[in-house]
Amino acid sequence: MLLASWSVLAFAPSVLAQDAPLPPISVGAGVRTSFTHSDFDEDDSTDKFALDSARLYVNGSVTSKIKFMFNTEYYGADNKIGILDAVARLEYSPGFNIWVGRFLPPSDRANLYGPYYANHWGVFTDGVQDGYPFIFQGRDNGAMYWGQFDKVKVSIGAFDGESATGDDTLLGAARAQVDFWDSEDGYYLNGTYYGDKNLLAIGGAAQWQGSEKAAYSVDFLLERKVGMGGAYTVEAEWARYDGLGGYNSRYGVDDGGYILGAYLFPQLVGDGRFQILAKYAHARFSDGLSTLDVDFDQKTTEVNLNYIIKQFNARVMTFYKDTHYDAVQQNFWQVGVGLQFQM
Numbered sequence: 001m002l003l004a005s006w007s008v009l010a011f012a013p014s015v016l017a018q019d020a021p022l023p024p025i026s027v028g029a030g031v032r033t034s035f036t037h038s039d040f041d042e043d044d045s046t047d048k049f050a051l052d053s054a055r056l057y058v059n060g061s062v063t064s065k066i067k068f069m070f071n072t073e074y075y076g077a078d079n080k081i082g083i084l085d086a087v088a089r090l091e092y093s094p095g096f097n098i099w100v101g102r103f104l105p106p107s108d109r110a111n112l113y114g115p116y117y118a119n120h121w122g123v124f125t126d127g128v129q130d131g132y133p134f135i136f137q138g139r140d141n142g143a144m145y146w147g148q149f150d151k152v153k154v155s156i157g158a159f160d161g162e163s164a165t166g167d168d169t170l171l172g173a174a175r176a177q178v179d180f181w182d183s184e185d186g187y188y189l190n191g192t193y194y195g196d197k198n199l200l201a202i203g204g205a206a207q208w209q210g211s212e213k214a215a216y217s218v219d220f221l222l223e224r225k226v227g228m229g230g231a232y233t234v235e236a237e238w239a240r241y242d243g244l245g246g247y248n249s250r251y252g253v254d255d256g257g258y259i260l261g262a263y264l265f266p267q268l269v270g271d272g273r274f275q276i277l278a279k280y281a282h283a284r285f286s287d288g289l290s291t292l293d294v295d296f297d298q299k300t301t302e303v304n305l306n307y308i309i310k311q312f313n314a315r316v317m318t319f320y321k322d323t324h325y326d327a328v329q330q331n332f333w334q335v336g337v338g339l340q341f342q343m
Helices: 001-017 109-113 161-165
Strands: 027-041 046-061 066-075 079-093 096-103 140-149 154-161 171-179 199-209 213-226 232-242 251-264 273-288 298-308 314-325 332-342
Touching: 046 213, 109 213, 109 232, 140 161, 140 171, 251 298
Parallel strands: none
Antiparallel strands: 027 046, 027 332, 046 066, 066 079, 079 096, 096 140, 140 154, 154 171, 171 199, 199 213, 213 232, 232 251, 251 273, 273 298, 298 314, 314 332
């Protein structure tokens, strides 16, 4: 009888640990839609209403240490729905996390915040931001370790090369980041925190495939709170895609940089706050596939006047973007308004 009682007591803690209540499964959604007027040097101007993106988010826990993330994306450019993320997350501690499946690999800050958590509207159009190779919307299939050690965050992983680049050699990826002021918790990042944090962050990333293909970048984010709810932000990046990734498949090298500045006014106007933002980027394309593919530069200027209602969950973003090439492609400018909502 005594032995039986001891056995029940010894087994009870593991049973209780497995049966402990887990956080509920979370389900969310997001949408980005816009109206854009485009004016070209050589072609007729266009006016377009677009459903740029629509997403469904599902997150849940198998145990307190094993979690699952599944997200889908409707991408307006091809009018299709694809699997955005499907990740088994083994998260044992802040310093030891293993992710397996499809997700954003170690790369630049811009890839790790994506369009929904960027500070500006016209992401991934400047020839610089997130030119790393991918399967779908910046994602790759693979496995990764990442860890956070107070204000230092590191990640390294291996990813399927054939589906991302057509080369079956494994793709390696790594990133390191230091937050000198407030820390940014978790793996994914933001382009701004809308005054919730004081940030001074520097990150570096690299990807490689074999001995001859590489891409690397350095990114910077500074943000300071101003008054009651305001903030100013400076973001910058330099990147080089050398035989790996890049914005134009006919060129072996794509390199350049950008700088972005923004100011979120602290005064409430109705339900939100106004923000002004400007960005300038310069990208260079070289090492063309043939003599007809001459080197050229791209210069992109963007200006936003945004109305921030509930940070990334509700914002209205008016934009002007001018894209200028010194060869190969025609110049154009755009003006429009974009809406983003999430729940």
